[in-house]
Amino acid sequence: MEAIAKAHTNIALIKYWGKRDEALFLPMNSSLSITLDKFYTTTAVQFCSCLKEDVFLLNGQLASEDETLKISHFLDKIRDIAGQKLYAVVNSVNKVPTAAGFASSASGYAALAAAATKAIGLEIDNKTLSQIARQGSGSACRSIFGGYVEWQKGEKTDGTDSFAKPVGNEQEWNLSILSVLVASKQKKVLSREGMKRTVETSPFYAGWLETVEKDLSLARSAINEHDFEKLGDVVEANALKMHATTLGANPPFMYWQSATIDVIEHVQELRSKGIKAYFTIDAGPNVKVICQQKDEQVVRDLLLNVDSVEDVYLCHPGPGVTYLPASTTENGSKLLFNRFHQANCARTISRNL
Numbered sequence: 222m223e224a225i226a227k228a229h230t231n232i233a234l235i236k237y238w239g240k241r242d243e244a245l246f247l248p249m250n251s252s253l254s255i256t257l258d259k260f261y262t263t264t265a266v267q268f269c270s271c272l273k274e275d276v277f278l279l280n281g282q283l284a285s286e287d288e289t290l291k292i293s294h295f296l297d298k299i300r301d302i303a304g305q306k307l308y309a310v311v312n313s314v315n316k317v318p319t320a321a322g323f324a325s326s327a328s329g330y331a332a333l334a335a336a337a338t339k340a341i342g343l344e345i346d347n348k349t350l351s352q353i354a355r356q357g358s359g360s361a362c363r364s365i366f367g368g369y370v371e372w373q374k375g376e377k378t379d380g381t382d383s384f385a386k387p388v389g390n391e392q393e394w395n396l397s398i399l400s401v402l403v404a405s406k407q408k409k410v411l412s413r414e415g416m417k418r419t420v421e422t423s424p425f426y427a428g429w430l431e432t433v434e435k436d437l438s439l440a441r442s443a444i445n446e447h448d449f450e451k452l453g454d455v456v457e458a459n460a461l462k463m464h465a466t467t468l469g470a471n472p473p474f475m476y477w478q479s480a481t482i483d484v485i486e487h488v489q490e491l492r493s494k495g496i497k498a499y500f501t502i503d504a505g506p507n508v509k510v511i512c513q514q515k516d517e518q519v520v521r522d523l524l525l526n527v528d529s530v531e532d533v534y535l536c537h538p539g540p541g542v543t544y545l546p547a548s549t550t551e552n553g554s555k556l557l558f559n560r561f562h563q564a565n566c567a568r569t570i571s572r573n574l
C-alpha cells in the first residue's frame with residue numbers, strides 16, 4: 222500500500238486570511254492563486270500493518286513530535302474515510318524553503334493528501350481530494366489543480382461546498398512570477414497562528430472582509446480578460462490589506478523585514494519607468510513579483526541587483542497534482558521504508574532510530 226505524489230506550491234493573488242471553522246479549515250473568504258512550476262513537494266506514503274505509529278520524515282530527517290502529530294491527525298481523516306486503521310511512513314521532500322512564506326504547507330499537504338488517499342486505496346476525484354487537502358492546510362486545496370485556481374469558501378457547516386477549482390488554464394495566460402528570496406529562515410508566526418490572532422483581535426479584520434469579495438471578482442475578470450494591469454493593481458492592494466490586518470492584531474506582528482520594503486520600492490520604481498511589475502507577499506518576508514514574460518529578464522536582473530536580495534527564482538504557472546511510480550527513488554522512499562519496516566517488525570518504533 223504505497224503511493225508517491227508530487228504537488229506544486231501556489232501563490233495567492235487574492236489571499237485566504239482567516240478561518241470560520243478551525244477544525245475543518247473553512248475559510249472566512251474565497252481566494253485565488255497561481256500554482257507554480259518551480260517549487261514542489263514529493264511525498265511517499267506507505268501504510269503497513271507492522272507499524273505501531275505514524276512516522277514522518279521531512280527532508281530526510283525524522284520530524285519533531287509536534288509535526289508528526291499534525292500528520293497523524295491528518296491521516297486519521299483519511300483512515301476514517303477509508304475505514305482503515307493502518308499506520309504509515311510518510312517521507313516528504315520539499316523542493317521549496319520550509320515555513321518561509323513560500324507555501325511549503327500548500328504543496329506539502331496537497332502531495333500528502335494525494336499520496337495517502339491513493340496508498341490507502343481510495344478512488345476519488347480532484348474536487349474531493351481538494352476538500353481533503355484543505356483539512357491539512359487551507360491553501361493546499363488550491364495546489365491540487367494547476368494554473369489559476371479559485372477556492373470557493375462555501376457556506377455549509379460541514380465544508381462539503383468548500384473546495385478549489387481551476388479558473389484559467391496555465392497555457393492560456395503564461396505570466397511570470399519571480400519569487401524573491403530575502404530570508405530563508407523559518408518565520409516566527411506561522412500562517413495558522415497569524416490568521417487566528419488577526420481574526421480574534423484585529424479591528425482591521427472587518428475592513429478585510431468587507432472588501433475581499435470585490436477584490437476577488439476584479440481578479441477573476443482580469444484573468445478572463447487577460448488584463449494584466451487590472452490584475453496587478455488588485456493583487457497588490459489585496460496583499461497590502463492582508464498585511465495591514467496583522468499590524469492591528471494583539472499582540473501586533475509583521476511578516477515584513479526591511480528587505481521586503483526594499484523590494485517593494487524597487488517594484489514601484491520599475492513601474493514608474495513603464496515596466497509593468499506588481500508585488501504580493503504571503504505570510505513571510507519574501508516577495509513575489511508578477512510581470513509579463515516579455516519583461517521577466519529585465520525585472521529579474523534588477524531585483525538581483527538589490528543588496529538585500531539573496532536570490533530570485535523565475536516561475537510560471539505550473540501543473541496540478543501528479544502521481545509518480547512507486548519505484549521512484551527521488552526521496553529514497555523504498556530504502557527508508559525498508560529501514561522502518563525492519564525496525565518495527567522487531568520492536569516498537571523508537572524516536573531515536
Ligand code: ADP
Pocket residue numbers: 262279288291313314315318319320321322323324325326327328329330333410411412413504505
Ligand atoms: P509556508 O509559507 O512554508 O507554507 P506555513 O507556516 O504556512 O509556511 O506552513 C509551514 C508548515 O507546513 C510547517 O511547519 C509544517 O507543519 C508544514 N509542512 C511544510 N512542508 C510540509 C510537507 N512536505 N509535508 C507536510 N507538512 C509540511
Ligand code: DP6
Pocket residue numbers: 232233235236237238246252326327357358359360361412413414503504
Ligand atoms: C498568507 O494555508 O498555510 O499564504 O490553513 O492554517 O494551514 P492553514 O494556513 P495556510 O495559510 C496561507 C495564508 C497565506 C494566503 C494564501 O495562501 O491564500
